[in-house]
Amino acid sequence: MILNSGLLDPTPATPASLIDGTASGLGSFAVAAEGGRVSANIDKARVRQLMTMCPKEWNEAMAKVRKSLRPKFLGIF
């Protein structure tokens, strides 16, 4: 699920074509690069969230079912 979520996909490169030899070219490149960095950090934060949440839910469910499967003496206790 996490692998297919797209959250681990690479952040696209900041287009070097923004740098056109003017001050605004460099400025817009800087803005775009920072945007990409923030976007990548959002992905990382969400992946962290998923990777703590999913195994926790799974382990809880399995622990519960394991408890209910404990062999009972004469099917009563």
Add this chain to the structure above:
Amino acid sequence: MSIAGDIEQAVEAAVPAARGARWALIAGAVALAAIALGFALWWLFFRPAEAIRREGEAKVSGAAGEAVGRIADRAIPVIVKAEREKVEVRVITERGIANVRAAPDAAVSIPGVSAAVRDTVGLLHDKERAAGAGEPVRADDPEQRVARPDPGDARQPD
């Protein structure tokens, strides 16, 4: 020969057959008892064990399915939230670029610094490609690999 003698003789002749029939009866009874015992054993021990095992399997697969559903219910909003946040970032970025382009000194020419920055960006992109870090991450499923577009083209430096 008297009549009694004849009867005795007849009985004497019949006895081995009667004896055989008795043995056959005993053997049949023993076989029946063995079958009954086997059936009783199966009924009392193996059948309940099988039922318990089947019930356990049903419980486990039911719980697993339920857990997967619950995980998906909670994971999909997280993924959707990430997508929304990234769209917001893109909007802020595009507005920022527009503001930079609209700045009064936007057209000031700085060719030397620009060339140096471009060269370094090119080197960084080469390094990223060499490390294979630009490839999309997928579960090991060929269908999934084909189903999603490869964003690799978008990242080539112009």
